[in-house]
Every structure is written in C-alpha cells, then in structure tokens.
Amino acid sequence: MSPEARDVLAGNAAGAANQQRANHRLRLAVIDRDPGFMQVLSNRLDALGWDLRGLSSAVTVDALVAMRLNALVIDLAVLGPGSWEYLERVCGRLPGLAVIVCTGPSSVAQRVRGLRLGADAWMTKPCHAEELICVIEAAIRRHRRNEMPQIEESTSVGQITIRPDLYQAYAGGASLELTAREFEILHLLSQSDRVLRREEIYERVWGYAMAHGDRSVDVFVRKLRQKLRAASPEWNYIHTHFGVGYRFAPERDGGEATPDATEDARSGARESEFAPALVG
Amino acid sequence: MSPEARDVLAGNAAGAANQQRANHRLRLAVIDRDPGFMQVLSNRLDALGWDLRGLSSAVTVDALVAMRLNALVIDLAVLGPGSWEYLERVCGRLPGLAVIVCTGPSSVAQRVRGLRLGADAWMTKPCHAEELICVIEAAIRRHRRNEMPQIEESTSVGQITIRPDLYQAYAGGASLELTAREFEILHLLSQSDRVLRREEIYERVWGYAMAHGDRSVDVFVRKLRQKLRAASPEWNYIHTHFGVGYRFAPERDGGEATPDATEDARSGARESEFAPALVG
C-alpha cells in the first residue's frame, strides 16, 4: 500500500467520512542549528511522511505564512536577543500555527514567558525526538480540532463536478443522485490516477479489510457507471484493468482515447491536494 | 431564555463565543492527592478567578461531562493500573477538553503514550504552579482561539431570521419559540452550506463526542423542522443526506418536480448553483 493510502486509513473507524482531512502531509519547520538534532528528527519524520523544513535562522513572518506550515519548532538560542519579540510576532500573526519552543535549559520564568507569548509547548533539550514529535502532534491535533472544517475543494473532471461538501456529484447542473457510498467510491477513484485494486478501494471506503470473494466493489462500480453514463453519455470515467482493479480517467467515448484531450479535461481544480491547514 | 440555558451552552462552538465575551470563569478539575500541590494551585487559581474542583480519585466520564470543564489535570499515579484506559476514555469522549497529565517522574515511553492517547501536555512533578497554569492556559487557548471570531449578527435565510443575540429565530415578526438546544442546532446549521455529519453537529453543540447510536440530533432536527414548517410552510430548510447528515439550505417547497426548470427558480436561496439532492 502506498504511504498515502496508509495516511488515509489512519483513524477512519466510521468510514471514509472524515478521512479527507488526514490526507495531506503535515508541514513542519524547525529553526535550529544542531545538526545531530536535525538529523534524528529528519529521519523520524521522513518515516512518518512529514514535510520537514530546516531553518538555521529566523525567517520573516511572511515567509512562514508562505510555507503554509502546520507547526513550527524554535530553538530560542538560535535567535538571540530578539527571540521573545520574534516569538510573539509569529504567534500573534499565525494564531493557527502550532508553535513549540525546543531549547536548552531554561528558568521557570522563561518558560512561563514563552507560553504566555503564545507558544503551545516548551520542550527542554536535550530531548527525545519521539517525545518532541508527540508534543507537536498534540499541538496540531488541538489546533485542528477547533478549526472550522476545511472547505473541500470541488473538482471537475470530464463533464462532471465532484463536490465533497455536498457529498454529491453533478453534471450540467443536475445531481447524479449518488448514495453516500457511491459518492465515496467515486471521490476516492477521482483522486488517484493510478489503478486501484479492489481490496484497496474496499479498505479505504469501508474502513476494514475486504472479505475474500466480496463483490461489493464491482456492484458499486456498476451503479456508478450507470449513473455516470446517464448524466454524461459521451464519456467513460471508470476503466477496468482486468485482474487488477479500476482506474478513474475521463475519456471521450467513440474514437480511441486521445491522451492530449483527456489530459486537458482533467485540469479541473486538482491542485486542492495541498489544501492549506492554517493560514487564517 | 432560562439562565440554565446559558449554562448548557458552555463549551460548545456556537455558544462559546458568547461565553468568553461574558467573561465566564474557567472551570478546571484536578485529580490529585497531594494536599500541598492542591493548596498552592488553589491559591494561585483563586487569584485568577478560576473555578477549581479538586478530585481525589477518578470520576466517571459522565460526571466530567456534567462538570462542563475547560481543562482537566490528572496525576496518573492516583489512578493506578487503569490510568491509561481512563486517559484514553476521557480524551476520546471529550475531544474539546484540555487534558494535562501532571505526575511524578516518568519515562519517555510513558510520556509518549500519554500524549498519543490524547493528552495535550505532560508536566513532571514537582513543578512550579505558575508554569502548570501557563501550560493549561496554552491548551485552553488553542481550544478556544477559533471560537472567538464568531460574529453574532442576525442573518436572514429564506423566510426566517436568526438572531444570535436573542437566542431565537423569527418568521414574519413572530418568534419560532425555539428552545436553547434547538436554536443552537439551527444556528450551527445555518452557518454552513455543506453537509454536516451528526457527530459533527453533536460535538459542536453538546461539546463532547457523540455516543454511538445517539439519536438526539435527529430528534432535535425533527423538532426544528416542525417549528420551521409551522412558521414558514412554503419552505424547506433542513435537508437530509442519507447516510451522511444534514444540510441547511432554504428552498421553496412544491414546484420542484422538474429539476431542469427549477434550476432558475431557486430565488431565495443564497448559495449553490446546483440542484439539491436527497431532500428528506
């Protein structure tokens, strides 16, 4: 299974309803100059699939905004005298950003000051990478929980428009009348260009492993094709790969597939993959 | 509105904005048996005007819910063997509660475990009361940050007017006579164009996680529909998305038999160029 698939699976429980959110990689920046520390952290975060950016000195707040971070780890020692002001500015300007101070020995007063200025947590170095990651996760978790639900971008492929916010797909203004499960499968398929095996589809939509010989996915694909054909007769959306699975790709019917044309048709709002987490 | 109605709102998204503005005291519970620790903390929190409740042993999750806490501090040592399960249960059931573990010396693995189970922070005793308070504040701050910007303006949708300042909705000058909960749900729904899952609604109105199989949301939606229909019979406001949840969108009743023709007839609505689906 792809790492991406694993991400989506994490924490699904009640089905794919809330899976979209966990979809994209977490973006983290660390302002620190300790190569060993960075190395350890980097290894660990790589394994987790995070997107780590190491910074050896303070960057402007605007630059931080541009990075669309989920979290920021700061070693105040690196910043020198202006560190408190910097911390305050960052926290004030990016209230949605999880800020963790991770620095050498400090006094209670310093830690209190840092937290009061808006830091979410204070770790004292040396510290275990795993623990730091947990603290970061906790901060992000807390931030996310209270965020307004992400606005899911609608995407257009071929002649249809998929609207996750309405749990529905449309063609020419008319609803396809998909059921919840049908929509989830269509949505899943439409987010990937590659062939998805049945087991994969099942796991990601149903939330648990597919029983051997289960034909549910086939049946739903049939229903989907039916509704897609009814709403958009000129196009083929779901392709069967014999012995493998299904692949989503809008293609005009009739003549053989014209890759050029289809590529263009897919240009919709695809870039929503990297929907930002913060950025107020 | 009854004074009790206000209380009910504590710790939920829509109502919380009110709360903070009204400068409500923060409610904190501490599960700990160290009298000295409690004394120091108590003194400090008194000065800050917090509402502190000391507990010498674990209480049921339901009891915690009833306390309407903003934060909970736990000394795992007090709980004994079942402490991890307890922590997990509390964090799972009360996702909006700030949970801080404050206990004696521990291993990295223990801290990691606690944080992974949902704790927001881990403090090691002995610790300075001031620092603990800052950590609690940081956790609560994160919890609330996004609730503040709520604008309590009255909005009109379809034939009804929602007035958050009066905790009531009106149609043609007449009150709908909504109860506090009913209003909460209507207000929440009306602020979003997308489909809201029951769990989401529950969590944001009740302030804690919905128990599996709880039908409260459905029941309140029924009551709401009843009152909405009585006050504005020509319109449909709350739409059911089977297997997903509810969506708010004012729509005229009646002549929507022909989806094609109705496309233009959607006058009063404020959004969605798309036809509605799955109207309950």
Add this chain to the structure above:
DNA sequence: TTGCGTGTGAAGATCCTGTGACCGGGCCGC
C-alpha cells in the same frame, strides 16, 4: 476451448431516519 475474472439484474437483509410517546430533572408559581 477451458478457466477465471468481470458485468448485470434482482431479491432479500440490513441499515437509516422520521416519528410519537414517554421519562426524569429542573424551575416556577402556589
């Protein structure tokens, strides 16, 4: 051609939601 994987239609089984009735607790007036 055989063997297996896939498309298709339909019939239950299952799940989901609407609904009315009911219950307990808090609040108010008496």
Add this chain to the structure above:
DNA sequence: GCGGCCCGGTCACAGGATCTTCACACGCAA
C-alpha cells in the same frame, strides 16, 4: 414544600433507502 410545566433526552416502531448476496451471462487470457 408541592404540583405542574417545560425541556432535554431515550425508546421502540414503521417505512424507506441502501447494501449485500446470489445466480447467471459475458469477456479475456492461456
């Protein structure tokens, strides 16, 4: 203090909508 009312919350039932399963037809590869 007492009784009634209002409100939030639970329960069980009924009707639909949806899902799963099954049998069979069809197509692909060897």
